[in-house]
Amino acid sequence: MVRIEWIFSNLRFDPAKPLLNVAVNTMLTEGTSILSASQIADQIDFYGAFLQVDYGYDHSQVTLYTLNKHLSSTLPVIKDILTDSIFPESELETFIRNQQQKLQVSLQKNDIVARRAFNKAIYGDTIYGLGADFDDYKTLFRDDMLWHFKQMYQPSNCTILIAGKVDKKALELLTISFGSDWINPTVEANTTQPELKAAYEHLYFIEKPAALQSAIRMGLPSITRTHPDFPALQVMNTVLGGYFGSRLMANIREDKGYTYGIGSGISSLKKGGALFIATEVGADVCKAAITEIEKEINLLKTELVSEDELSLVRNYMLGSLLGSLENVLSHADKFKNIYFSGLGYEYYDQYTQVIRSITAEEVLQMANKYLDLDKFYRVIVGKY
Amino acid sequence: MTDRTTAPEFKDIDHIELIKPDHIELDNGCNIFSFNSGDQ
């Protein structure tokens, strides 16, 4: 069994045509000049393989899971998709209609609405801040998609990861299929992105009068994996809301029973990062929950973490890193984290080193440096 | 009788080894990284 990923950097975001990156990626399985959408599906499914397209903030990718014995039947389909997708007009219509229907459902989920509003506030009018709207679909045209496809899905903008039983034959098939006859167009892919610009307004309350629960998302722009503070910040984040025993879980779920779950996280993207806290709480305790969240943040900034708690978090984080290396596929995932941040394996050495040696003072410093409540963006969807 | 109130001895995690990929760069600029699990 092998998993092969073809990963491409997204093209520069055009606010006038915001959906090109996502639409082109999602529709890669919808037809080439030789294969119709149903022929692509037939060929992949018949060999028991799985073909997935995934759009991300920085990269879009195509993933194939296949048994080695079927590689020679499944690889040509991927080759065809990546070199000759035609985005048939009729498929595009179906795509737009179905996406708009799904959007209607998403917009009734408070957590999704909160995430969209938060990203928009933190990242502004960029590829990270985009939350597709009904009207955005009117800007999708086949010609633009074809052009976008040709620019983006070219070999010099592609990184291939293959993991699993990678024998000589598998590698040979792969290099032959995606080697010399896969040619770059004359224009290089423009994968630069505009600078992020966070909004002036910091508070967003989207009222849903019938809500039983309110979704809360709060946080602020932050550093990325390339910053030397990142591992230490991750330790601080784990203490705050990064695991089941975290401060936020212990207080807001396990002590108060306000929520089924609460957590904090750091997203590290190419152009910038964000630190955020997200939860859904009983509508009647929304104010109280926010007060408790702020209390926990202030506590982290004013009082040293006990050695007992810190050593627990250390061990938890190391165990969780070890546990995330379940098989060779997860080793490939770890590589992606560093490779696409422009870092080497010394990142993980440094990361484990920081986890082992970080002091309570340093955690406190991280909290003071990166958890400025005055700079927090707050989104509440539901009742307040 | 087994003492159930005290946690058993445990070991710190001292070594985490990551598998590094083999790398090929094709003439067209495409980079291939491979992670081989052997015959699993």
Next chain:
Amino acid sequence: MVKFNRFTLDNGLRVIVHEDHTTPMAVLNILYDVGARDEDPGQTGFAHLFEHLMFGGSVNIPQYDEPLQRVGGENNAFTSNDVTNYYITLPAANIETAFWLESDRMLSLAFSEKSLEVQRNVVIEEFKQRYLNQPYGDVWLRLRPLVYKKHPYQWATIGKEIKHIEDARIEDVKAFFKKHYNPQNAIMVVGGDINAEQVKQLAEKWFAPIPAGEKYHRSLPQEPEQQKERRETVTAKVPLNDVYIAFHMPGRLEEGYYEIDLVSDILSRGNSSRLHRTLVKDKQLFSEIHAYNMGSFDRGIFVIEGKPLENVTIETAEAAIWEELEKLKQQPVPANELTKVKNKTESTMVFSEMSLLDKAMNLAQFELLGDADWLNKETDKYLAITSEQIQKQAQAIFRKDNASTLIYLAEKVDLVSS
């Protein structure tokens, strides 16, 4: 092929050991033979609430999570209508901590009032978050009682209503523990970078002293054969109409289960599946449509769920689904298509063997069903199915008088986009 050893302690605890030295981790999985189907109709949601209470401290260990996190471990659990399953993953060198924690809570819980109070609230918030505050979130609260009139599958694991959770008392918690949480009603699987001898010693040390308890003998009301078509229509604050059609189907060990499981693949797995191709792409009647079975131990449910496009009437949508079902009843599945779903099943089995936790959970579940080794025979069972057998099962299942249809009609509300 998943290799394992097994033994049974004197108190009845069944133990399975699966060595996998490709990972530095270990997993300890305990399956308790109790699910929402074992609940009192007046006290539903209890098995799941109880699962939460299992983390509220045990007789000798006040805090469950903390000592586990301290040794680099993680844990979680789930409750289904059939079983309750708990698992720990941790660095294999620290496996004894998992034995210590799990054996103490099998011995006895702390039964803390505070923990009960908090977890009641947490579960009520879970009820709201997953079942009430989501469009279509209440589907299982509606569909189960439509399909089941006698069998306790008529309620969802979260329970029939929030009140049942609010009413839970500490005496109920103690009684439930005594009845279901003992060695005789559990199966433990230990897997990963461990060896069978070590597991045997640790099991003897930590689990053998636990009293056997009483064996729970399940005797549930069986669901009578459905006699005529059932239907419910709800107008709700949902953005789109939604059609659910549910059919009674064979239980996990009954004849016909594998055939119907393959039918769900034929209808709905991947973009080449029949419902997607015909109803989403060719006829353009639905924006999405799925078919699946719940894998229930007793007679289960096969569900088809689809959201028709806005210009499509419910009648047209339903008729189109039935047309596909009629095809399955009237024509044998072509050889190519059958090979396709079998190939997919085969490769899925290969993929799932890459996950230690999946292997452990599957071994436990098959042991409960009868024999852990059935995990290794699973693929062959699918490969042996013929088109004729599928057709026969389709004819048996896809009848109007075996169908329960639930329709959501979208109440028109102003859509706030943001």
